[in-house]
Amino acid sequence: MNGNLRVGNLFGIPFFVNVSWFLVLALITWDYGGGLAQAFPQLGGSLPWLLGLGAALMLFASVLAHELGHSFAAKRQGIGVNSITLFLFGGLAALEKESDTPKGAFWVAIAGPLVSFALFGLFFSASQLLPLTGPIAAVTALLAYINLALGVFNLIPGLPLDGGNVLKALVWQITGKPYKGLVFASRVGQLIGWAAIITGVGSILGLSPVGNIWTLLIGLFLLQNANRSAQFGEVQGRLTGFTAEDAVVANSPVVTTAMSLREFADTALLSGTTPWRKFLVVNEAEELVGTVLIDALKQVPRENWSTMSVDTIMDSAAPTTVKQDQPLLEVIQTLETEKLQALAVVRPDGSLVGLLEKAAIQNLLSQPQAQAA
Numbered sequence: 001m002n003g004n005l006r007v008g009n010l011f012g013i014p015f016f017v018n019v020s021w022f023l024v025l026a027l028i029t030w031d032y033g034g035g036l037a038q039a040f041p042q043l044g045g046s047l048p049w050l051l052g053l054g055a056a057l058m059l060f061a062s063v064l065a066h067e068l069g070h071s072f073a074a075k076r077q078g079i080g081v082n083s084i085t086l087f088l089f090g091g092l093a094a095l096e097k098e099s100d101t102p103k104g105a106f107w108v109a110i111a112g113p114l115v116s117f118a119l120f121g122l123f124f125s126a127s128q129l130l131p132l133t134g135p136i137a138a139v140t141a142l143l144a145y146i147n148l149a150l151g152v153f154n155l156i157p158g159l160p161l162d163g164g165n166v167l168k169a170l171v172w173q174i175t176g177k178p179y180k181g182l183v184f185a186s187r188v189g190q191l192i193g194w195a196a197i198i199t200g201v202g203s204i205l206g207l208s209p210v211g212n213i214w215t216l217l218i219g220l221f222l223l224q225n226a227n228r229s230a231q232f233g234e235v236q237g238r239l240t241g242f243t244a245e246d247a248v249v250a251n252s253p254v255v256t257t258a259m260s261l262r263e264f265a266d267t268a269l270l271s272g273t274t275p276w277r278k279f280l281v282v283n284e285a286e287e288l289v290g291t292v293l294i295d296a297l298k299q300v301p302r303e304n305w306s307t308m309s310v311d312t313i314m315d316s317a318a319p320t321t322v323k324q325d326q327p328l329l330e331v332i333q334t335l336e337t338e339k340l341q342a343l344a345v346v347r348p349d350g351s352l353v354g355l356l357e358k359a360a361i362q363n364l365l366s367q368p369q370a371q372a373a
Contacts, residue, residue, distance in 0.1 A: 018087035028056035069115035102173035109165030116151030158189030160225040182233035193223030245324040252354030257311035
């Protein structure tokens with residue numbers, strides 16, 4: 001799974017760690033363990049490194065809590081959470097879909113930083129009120145600072161950061177169009193990414209007093225994701241107003257249950273201009289009842305084609321369907337979520353409209369008239 005290792009479930013949410021996480025865990029353990037060894041020479045043996053490992057794990061536990069904040073806010077809106085993943089630059093909660101309203105999107109976005117600020121308050125209060133001393137006090141103060149930095153950094157108003165999602169929700173609220181919020185916040189994210197890259201390169205070349213190699217890497221990460229978000233936002237804008245019916249393939253591969261295999265071969269295959277390998281099957285009421293493969297026809301002796309009908313060789317398991325008036329953006333999400341290349345479009349009464357393929361959506365996008373409503 002793209003270098004991700006599943007390590008269990010949290011509140012019913014699959015939890016993964018990317019292999020890059022182990023590198024960061026080792027670096028933080030080494031760096032902070034070394035710092036503790038110098039600050040507290042009375043610590044002997046491997047104890048500084050164990051404390052460094054504990055601090056690193058608590059740091060990532062804070063990131064995990066941040067992502068759980070997003071997840072719980074989404075679940076309160078009835079949105080499923082596919083997974084939570086920890087990786088090189090932090091964490092990611094993968095949601096099944098976006099909130100239906102800008103207000104809902106705002107609360108999902110802000111929930112993570114609010115959790116980080118709450119943890120800052122918890123650790124800061126512990127460091128001030130409890131009689132902590134030595135390395136334990138140092139680790140507690142570190143965790144307070146880390147959570148404060150995590151909350152503040154994520155509120156930078158550019159995608160893919162939480163602040164970018166907050167900005168997206170605000171623009172969505174003002175314009176009434178979610179794709180405009182996505183594009184605007186992505187453009188801001190691109191500017192922030194370029195600024196981080198320039199700062200990082202300048203520090204490496206000795207031209208800037210601020211920044212380091214991590215600034216450069218974070219900038220590249222932000223820019224890459226902001227570019228992807230901007231492209232998706234532009235696609236959303238062009239497809240807004242279109243429905244599933246608009247992307248149905250002309251002359252969709254459809255046959256009836258009563259059609260003989262001879263007629264299926266002659267009409268649907270030999271005279272067809274598109275080399276379809278699978279056909280949708282409808283009954284007399286034009287309701288989708290299954291599919292039939294060309295390979296299934298080849299398994300029947302030719303001399304039996306005239307006496308056998310399509311329903312004798314069809315697969316009665318109907319493909320995934322969507323309503324003809326379903327927004328095309330939701331259809332794309334269904335295709336991506338279920339990893340489909342095509343699905344069937346039906347009318348409210350269950351009768352078949354036709355086949356919708358990913359390629360048809362791409363063709364629709366390439367047409368000059370495919371503009372936002």
